[in-house]
Amino acid sequence: MNKLWIVTFETFLRQVKSWSFVMLIIGPFLMFGISMGAGYLGASSSQNTDKIAVISDQSQLRNSFIKANKEDVDKKVTDKDKAAKMMQKNDLAGYLVLKLDNQKIRAKYFGTDSLSSGQKARINSYLMRTQQQLNVAKAQLTPTQVNDLQQQPELKENIQKKTGTANLAKTISYWITVIMVYIILITYTTITAQEIASEKGTKIMEIIFSSTTAVKYFLGKILGVLLVIMAQILIYLVGGWGGYLVAQNSSLTKGFISQYQSLIDSVLKNILSLNLVYLFLGVVIYTILAAFSGALVAKAEDASKAAQPVIMLNLVAFFVTFPFQNNLDSIIVKVFSYVPFFSSYFMPLRIINNNASPLEITLSLAVLVLSIVLLARYIGSIYQGLMLQTDDSSFWKRFKRGLSYNK
Structure with missing residues (x-):
């Protein structure tokens, strides 16, 4: 057992120390930081050009407008000529002239471009x-009459959801989950296949197999890669939560977060659920298959080609889900949600849309876990026969010879 953990941690440490793993981890956070920085610089550079000046002979009228629209107004500009010059230099979006004539408010906007829909709505709201x-x-109305005039209409919505039709939150949740599964699978199937294939036919393998069993060595390799995957997922979860907290308090994004808070909460709830279990187990079974694929190459120089069969299977599973996003009652969806290598894509689709019962989910997970155990055990039993083949024979000959070696 000690040798198993030695192989496991040696594989884990070698992977996490590599530059490829470091870039894989910091890549999403780096892109997020660059996007935030570019957004901040863009907002800073356009801070003045998006604002308007308010010109009025009635100071009370001007002050009340500024108080109601602080973010849209450049308070320093009070003169019409100065506002016009700043507008021509592109230091100001335009200026609004307010007048009070016979108890009627008149407003006229001067600018190089039309008001945005948001600014126009806020100006109209203030004027009304x-x-x-x-x-x-x-009119010198009584308080009761004033209250009567302030009565507002009421609008209620009664949404009838249709079975098999995903709403926006479910659609976003599904695509995030599927893309996460796809990217992680593509990454680690390649890493695992190359990790195994690079040792193909080397003398060191004979020495290793003389000191420990092929099953322990194989499982150690798989467990090492799985620890790397768990570390990456944990870092993404912690970093993602930190990024979400930053976005909630950032002046650039807090308005967006507040506006779509319910949608974001629904998406997070769908992602941080059993779908993460399916993501992890899907990566596990594809990783084991990638190890098998890596052991089948003719020599170490073919390591770059080792992951191609597994990647093709992953692509098939990924693209097969597309036609069934809005057809969850299809027998194909139900069958594939129990099939290993496909259930990691199809069952999350059913879970997100509340189309699978607890019994169906439990059965699907049991089939997936059992498949992982049996596949790992069988490949481990023939691993030595696969790895010690050094002849440059055809794929099928190597495959048959490996299957015949079973200890």
């Missing part, structure tokens, strides 16, 4: 609110 206050004061 202020005009209403003036009208109420002019």
Whole structure:
């Protein structure tokens, strides 16, 4: 057992110390940081050009508008000529002239481009609110009459969800899960296959197999790679949560987060569920198959080609899910949600859409776990016969010879 863990931790440490693993980890966070930095610089550079000036002879009218629209207004500009010059230099988006004439508010906007829909809505809201206050004061209404005028209409929604149709949160959740599974599988099947294939036919393998069993060595390799995968997923979860907290408090993104909070909560709930278990178990079974594929190459120089069969199977499983996103009642979806190598894609689709019962999920997980155990045990039993083949024979001859060696 000690030799098993020695191989496991040696494989783990070698992988996490590599530059490829470091770049794999920091890549998403680096892209997030660059995006945030570019957004901040863009927002800083356009801070003034997005703002407007407010010009008015009535200081109270101007101050009330600025108070209601602080983010849109450049407070320093009070003169019409100065505002026009700044607008021509592209230091100001434009200027708004407010006038009060016979208890009626008049507004006129001057700019190099049209107001954005958001700015226009906020200006209209201010004008209507202020005009209403003036009208109420002019009409000398009683408090009861004022309350009657302030009554607002009410809109309610009653959404009828259709079975088999994913809403936006479910669709986003599914695609994030599927892409995570696909990327991690592609990455680690290649790493595992090359890790095994690089040792193919070397004399060191004869020495290793003389000191420990092929099963222990094979399982040690697999467990080492799985520890690397678990470390990556853990780092992504912790880093992702930290990035989410930063986005909640950043001036660039907190408005977006607040606006779509319910959608984001639903997506996170769908991802941080049994789907993570399927992600991990899917990676496990593909990793074992990749190790088998790596052991089948003719020589160490063919390590770059070792992962191709597993990658092709992963591509098939990935693309087969596309036609069934809105057809969860299909018998193909139900069957493939129990089939190893495919269930990691199909069962999360059913879980996210509440299309699978607890019994079905348990049965699917049991089939997947049992398949992993049996596959690892069988490949471990023929691993020595596969690794010690040094002749440059055809793939099928190496495959048959490896299967015939079973200890």
